[in-house]
Amino acid sequence: MYNLPEMAARNAAFWEALSKEVQGPKLATFPSNLVFSRPVVPDAIGPEILFTQTCGYPLRTIYSGQFAFLGVPTYDFPGCGPSTHRAFVIVGKESPYRAIEDLRGARFALNSIHSNSGMNLPRILLARHGIKAPFFGAVVVTRSHTESIRQVQAGHFDAASIDCVTYGFFKELCPEKVSGIRVLAETPESPAIPFVTSIATPSDQAEKLRSALFRLVNDPIYRPVLGGLHIKTITAVDPVDYERVIAYEREAAERGYAELK
Template identity: 40%
Template sequence: MYCLPEMAAANAAFWAALQLGLCAKGLETADIEFQTEGCAAPEGLEPGVFFTQTCGYPLFKHYRDKGRVLGTPHYSAPGCVGSTHRAFFMVRSDDPADCLEDMRGRIFGCNSLLSNSGMNLPRLSLARIAGGRAFFSSVVITGGHVASLDRLDERSIDMCSIDNVTWGLFEKFRPFKSDRYRILDETESSPSLPFVTAVSTSASDAAAIAETLHEMMVDPRMTGIRDALELAGFSTPQVDAYECLAEFEREAVGLGYPELK
């Protein structure tokens, strides 16, 4: 999910290290294809996926029976605490708004209606102030978090909600652009984007992947790769830790704001 072009080498190195760790445990992974496409919130999980990272909201709402959660990465980006992340409401640096209420009647950019950080988390924040009415003049689907920032810079939208890890990586790799934006507000926190395998992966192979990920997070030889990807740890929470995503949705619906509008 975090795949800025500037991260390609670090992502490839992370996968190579995972392969080596699994091979040491007797798992053959040479025939598994490494793909870097897929920064957008996916609409499904392919049945043969061996290892991926996906947005927690669509995973648990739409294709929970297709994926097995391996664990939750911890990130060092601002706004992360332990295994959680959140979303930032972003506006242009020259926007006069002081709070979310000031954005009423303006144009919102959403990366995907399947996105936790782009839709589910901001929907809850907005539901608490919208009064059950439309809050924006329009909502534009941009196709990705970075695309939302681009649209914001182009002034075709006025605000978007960006995963805080994406924003941290954007600031890190594109500091020459990040000063065009500022954080207006932030959402509730929720578990970070989980590492996942398809349900067709055996329990023993899934356990081996999770064990290898734990090892990679403490291996001193991985420090440079972890730092490049802002990785700070890995844990295996209970699957019901992600139930809060459904609770956020239920609260928004109860407040008369079932969809971004």
Template identity: 30%
Template sequence: MRVSLPMYPLDDRASHTYWCWLRDRLVSAGLGQEHELPLQLAAPGDYFSHWQQPDLLLSQTCGYPLVTLLQGQVQLVGVFHYHVAGCEHGDYHSDIVVRHDDSRQTLAQFRGTRVACNEPHSQSGYHALRTTIAPLSDGTPFFSQLRFSGSHHASARQVAAGEADIAALDCVSAALLRQRDPATFSRLRLLQRTAPTPGLPLITSQRTAPAQLAALQGLLADSMQEPTLAAALATMGILGFSRRQLADYQCIRQQAERHAGIVLAA
């Protein structure tokens, strides 16, 4: 079985502690034999291939792929809540960041500048930004240049280094990265936040049986109350877990379709 939590820059020791606890409970609950469950969380190089595997037991993806590229291939397990403002109940947003010494104060003033995005299937790095600039769009490209950086961390570094002027970062990623790379984030400031959407979904294979899915959801909920995991969860920034409905995420697809004509850059 495949298991991963690949979307956020989690502390290795904390995430391993969490997975060891969950693995033991999965075996006890009959959701997998010891030889079937990995000893370590996977670090997939190709996320989409990993998420589409029929033996995927648990992973985390982005809301946009969930309702587009992965639709009909995975099941929604639920969502973690995070110790970040606005994320306490399972939603999240993007932080639109610029250099600290940039004097412009509004998004409209960044028309014609260079934008960094992590990748085109990202809700937080691409689609949320496109939705946010929609009221400012006049049918022409808003930015002069779009650079796909490959990650939120790389986008932050490009803005800090002056290689781009603005970027939208998943707010949870930004909070965790700020602890790891304070030098980069000390050169950035928050311009504004995007509207909230449901947080990054936890998923399992379409082949996971209903009883297995329910048991997995129950264990994830139980883990939030486990005293021995309190330190690991705090380090990972995780506050809670809740089940969500796939319908909750349809707003992401609808926004993307509504603003499909908005061009970030030529």
């Protein structure tokens, strides 16, 4: 999920460490490298997917029944809590906006209609401020948080909602790309983005992956690897936690803001 070009070496180190911790003979389909060529929101989590990290909202909507949980990371970036994250609503640094209500009629950059941090979390934030649709002057899909950030920084759009972990990595690794923006508001927290495998992965293989993740975070030798990705720990997933993303959807609709527009 977090794969800026500047993170390539860090992600490779994580995969190498996880590979070492998969005990016994390597899984038959165990790849030697992570692949980043797939779209951020693919059409499905197919049977070929052994390991991935997927946003919580599509897990409960378009990917329902297609995956099995492996573990959920806790990140150390601002906006994160134990197994949670949130989104930051960003605007241009010199823009006149001072409160979320000031964005009425603004141009909003949306990474995906299936995004929890880009769509679902700002939707509940706006709904809880008593805002009803339509609110924005325009909502345009950019296809990625990276592109949304670029468009707001360039002044082509007025605002976007960005996962706080993504924002944290940008500030650390390529601060020039966020030097012209600021955080206007923070959304409610939400379950962090989990690691999952395809539902077609045999249960014994899924358990090997799950156990390897937990050994990884408990072995001090891997602390630099995890620290490079700002992962404090990885814990077991309570699937009930991810019902919160749908509860936010229902609440927003009940408050009169069913669609981000």
